[in-house]
Amino acid sequence: MGILKILVVVIFGVVLHGIESLGEGLLVFDYYKETCPFVEDIVRRQVEIAVHKDPRMAASLLRLHFHDCFVMGCDASVLLDSIDEMVSEKQAAPNLNSLRGFSIIDEIKYILEEACPYTVSCSDILTIAARDAVRGGPEWAVLLGRKDSLKASFDGANKYIPSPNSSLETLIANFQQQGLNVQDLIVLSGSHTIGKARCLSFRQRVYEMNEGEEGGGEEGDRYKRYNTYKRILRSICPKTGQDQRVAPLDFRTPARFDNHYFLNILEGKGLLGSDDVLITQDYEGEIRRQVWSYASDQTLFFDSFVKSIVKMGNINVLTSHEGEVRRNCRFINH
Template sequence: MEVIKSSLMILALLFLHGAMADSNYNGGLLYFDYYKESCPLAEEIVRRNVEVAVLKEPRMAASLLRLHFHDCFVMGCDASVLLDSYGDIQSEKQAGPNLNSARGFEVIDEIKAILEHACPCTVSCADILALIARDAVELRGGPRWEVGLGRKDSLKASFNGANQFIPAPNSSLDTLIASFQAQGLDIWDLVALSGSHTIGKSRCTSFRQRIYNNMEEEYDYYKRYKIFNGMLRSFCPRSRRDDAVVPLDFITSARFDNKYYINLLQGKGLLGSDNVLITQDHEGHIVKQVWSFASDQRLFFKSFVKSMIKMGSINVLTGEQGEIRRNCRFVNSATPSK
């Protein structure tokens, strides 16, 4: 009898472990199938609407993925990036890394409205961000993973935090490493998550300084690929066309694959923060990782999934913390006039 009880207990623990996602060092537990009873169609509703949005505009996949990243790096994955300015809240949307570049808010509004109709005040905006990031990657040919759910939404935003903690497109390697380490992410996570630049586009203002910086011409890395920089200059002159956009990956800009790393090795990374993974890695450890991902897409996918799950658990609010917003743009206590 005792053997049977022990076996049942072990099975129960295994089942519980399978239903539980990883927790962050400073956050609460997240669970798979969190909405199985309270909103069984939640993940399907999110996926279908992301699919429609990406079919209308393929670039939207990268924009939705980027929103999750920009949210998690400021106070944690709590949907603070979605808040509009209201009352004492100064929106993160107005911060430098997001202003005139963060996109996809209307897609989230539509998804939230449908979820509120189906399951009122049940699915958090923070969970929506985590789900749309996963679905956007998969819809562009990338890997799929199970998303731990159960996040609550923040009651505040951090304009200063957005300016401070989101890495700039011209960041040095040391700055990138420090920025990721501040979030509990290591160098392997940095290189893996940088692979998200295999899809999407970037504005001229994000890389113009790099392509017109003559100092870079001194390095063999750039001398070998002057043609690439020349092409970029044709898209982005020294002045004007600030909002013109260029693919982050010129090979397969709409497909999530490992071509980003191949580009880096060929000196064809678009952003300065991409190229420093090669040019400023004096010990060669990061370059070795880039080579590994460039030669093995499955390894990249596996590493990317692991790092996305890790990032998606940064300082999450759970239980009695935060709230489930009815409108992702405002805390529930706010009543903005129409």
């Protein structure tokens, strides 16, 4: 019996150790409870100030988080500047002269370094800031404990970030590479209910000759109904030049996070080609049915959005000793 008791104690100890090991490196809600208890208050306040000065910054911070997570995971690699032989992701085609919000993250990091030196990672700051940027929309708790990467991936940014003119097939493949499904694609596309896009991003969508646009029948009638919308966009964005002019992603309520994006794309009024293809290239009709459900039920969209953005925020995160907590979000520690 004595030997049996010893074996039970040993086995229990091994199991318990295994459970404890599984907990190591996982993201948790109260990661900074003891080391930096006011981190979320600080981030929220600075985001509020930034968005008050520039309402467009809300969408910019949300987009910055998206572009970070789609390249190597949510590790703040997008914040790194070029140095020596490492080329910044900021120089990649999807980001160059397009991504915004870097100075806001810098300001938040500076304040946090004063309050809690060498404690809060840039990747966690970016994740919290993206949540707080969704003003008037859904609210959710952010899992924390990410570490910052030691490198950037210029090639990855060019390869994995979807183009504004991507086909539906390409979009689905992009999302699947990140462990996200079609449902996540639809829901996260709904973030285009706020923000603006450059002429360079929607010119092709505005000037392309859609099948049936000049023909007769139902398709011809369908496109004639949207000529006014296209004329407005063409007045903003000529066929050549003025690449930096912008138009709202959602003409209905451009500064409000709501479900109007889905109403827009059902009417053919998505600004980007990648918005439009959710309907025009959905030959099975499954995506259209989901879009209809979000267009008619904002609460359903908000609930689904929270699930998908939390899922995205957990893509390939670095924890424990896999990365570092940068002192300056633009450079790795030396």
